[in-house]
Amino acid sequence: MQITITARHFDLTDAIRDHIESELERIERYFTHIISAHFVLKLEKDRNCAEVILHVSKNDFKTEAIEDNMYLAIDSAIEKAEKQIKKLKGKWDDHQKKSLQENSQYVYANLYKEGEKSKRISTKRIIAEAMTVDDAISKFKSVKEPYLIFKNLETDRVNVLVKKDEEHFKLLEP
Numbered sequence: 694m695q696i697t698i699t700a701r702h703f704d705l706t707d708a709i710r711d712h713i714e715s716e717l718e719r720i721e722r723y724f725t726h727i728i729s730a731h732f733v734l735k736l737e738k739d740r741n742c743a744e745v746i747l748h749v750s751k752n753d754f755k756t757e758a759i760e761d762n763m764y765l766a767i768d769s770a771i772e773k774a775e776k777q778i779k780k781l782k783g784k785w786d787d788h789q790k791k792s793l794q795e796n797s798q799y800v801y802a803n804l805y806k807e808g809e810k811s812k813r814i815s816t817k818r819i820i821a822e823a824m825t826v827d828d829a830i831s832k833f834k835s836v837k838e839p840y841l842i843f844k845n846l847e848t849d850r851v852n853v854l855v856k857k858d859e860e861h862f863k864l865l866e867p
Contacts, residue, residue, distance in 0.1 A: 694721060695729040703736040712764060716771045724778050726750060734763060743770040752781060821851050829854050830862060 698705060698713060717730055728748045735742040740759050743766035747754040754777045758769035821844040824832070833841045833854050841854040845866070853865040 694727050696732070697729070698732045698734065701733065701735045703734075705734070709734070709763060709767070713767060716767065720771065720775055720778060724782055727778075732767075734767070736763075741766045743767045745770040745774050747774055747778070749778070749781065754778065754781075826852070826854075826864065833862065 694717065696714065696717060698710060700709075713732055717727075721727060726749050728750065730748070731746040733742075733744040733746075735744075739761070741761065741763040742757065742759045743763065744755070744757045754774050756770045756773035756777065758766045758773065760766040760769060819842050821842055823844040823846055825846050829841055829843045829845075829852070832843075833856070839856055843852060843854070844850070845852045848866065850866065852867075855863040855865065857863050
């Protein structure tokens, strides 16, 4: 993330610069899609004004805070930006979950059964439920099948969980 800081009517200190960078790291910890951040810090009479402009793909967020102390103004502006980003992240997550539900993918599994004279192939149509690997392992314990087909939320691909023995599983990722 590119950080730009503009100070108007006062000299920017290293302590303020470090404070801004540490606060942005907190936001970037849970939302990594921030392209750039621009800070405009102003000193007007007895007021300290901090303006934050965050550029995210397809979105720009602008927040402003006025306080008696520059550090408090920076913290307030970043908190407001954090709320906006959390709201955007929630929309993105909801959109992805909704698209998964609307476009539920069916997986075809071929089961080979040997008959008396020839092999019989039956195709089973399975809805690949979206879940994490840990959720799949806990659900797999209640399923009687020797395998579990699911859509991995972390990789967004169809995976197969196979039971090796009572304690061990094998995860197949195509």
